[in-house]
Amino acid sequence: MLILASGSAIRRQLLQEAGVPITTHPVAVDEDALRHHAEQEGLSLRETALTLARAKARAASSAFPHHYILAADQLLDLEGTAFAKARTMEEARSHLLTLRGKTHALHTALTLWKDGQESWAHSESPRLTMRSFSPAFLDAYLHKEGTALLACVGCYRIEGMGIQLFHLIEGGHDAIAGLPLLPLLHALRERSILPS
Numbered sequence: 001m002l003i004l005a006s007g008s009a010i011r012r013q014l015l016q017e018a019g020v021p022i023t024t025h026p027v028a029v030d031e032d033a034l035r036h037h038a039e040q041e042g043l044s045l046r047e048t049a050l051t052l053a054r055a056k057a058r059a060a061s062s063a064f065p066h067h068y069i070l071a072a073d074q075l076l077d078l079e080g081t082a083f084a085k086a087r088t089m090e091e092a093r094s095h096l097l098t099l100r101g102k103t104h105a106l107h108t109a110l111t112l113w114k115d116g117q118e119s120w121a122h123s124e125s126p127r128l129t130m131r132s133f134s135p136a137f138l139d140a141y142l143h144k145e146g147t148a149l150l151a152c153v154g155c156y157r158i159e160g161m162g163i164q165l166f167h168l169i170e171g172g173h174d175a176i177a178g179l180p181l182l183p184l185l186h187a188l189r190e191r192s193i194l195p196s
């Protein structure tokens, strides 16, 4: 059984729909402190996402000896500036207006741990170009999507109405949602967690 050390509903959903048996075990790490430390160390945002994923895996590892633990992290990068999740709908509106008409990257990192050691890691950075949507569209979008947006680092659900925000997407929708499935499934088969 794979332990998913994440509170992300979409990560859980993607794994379950792909037929991967999991047990979820969300962990709390101080992401702000870890991001700040990574910045002090001069890490790139992509490296920072992997560092955060590793911290989550490490936090879960002691509770599940001899089990594989999957942890993940995702950072939004707009021209070198990292965005965290919005805390309020007003902040979500502000984030989307800042991203409007520009291209941002989602640095998405995964790590598999077992018995306190990293067994596999993967990161990728889909790039999304947001169209210059109208104020009326933004109002309708925020009203329809509601506070579900606060669980999404970019204030959009690509599998929902969020797709209407973009006119160019380079990368898979699974990676955008925070879980690049194909490389992960390969790693799980290599470790006999899934049948070949």
Ligand SMILES: Nc1nc2c(ncn2[C@@H]2O[C@H](COP(=O)(O)OP(=O)(O)OP(=O)(O)O)[C@@H](O)[C@H]2O)c(=O)[nH]1
Pocket: 005, 006, 007, 008, 009, 010, 011, 026, 027, 072, 073, 074, 075, 151, 152, 153, 154, 156, 157, 158, 159, 162, 176, 177, 178
């Ligand atoms: N449903 C959905 N969620 C998204 C999308 N893009 C990003 N996210 C979510 O945004 C969140 C990024 O924050 P993270 O710090 O990686 O993860 P988290 O939600 O805090 O959960 P943990 O793994 O427990 O840290 C994840 O839950 C992603 O699944 C999307 O298009 N759709």
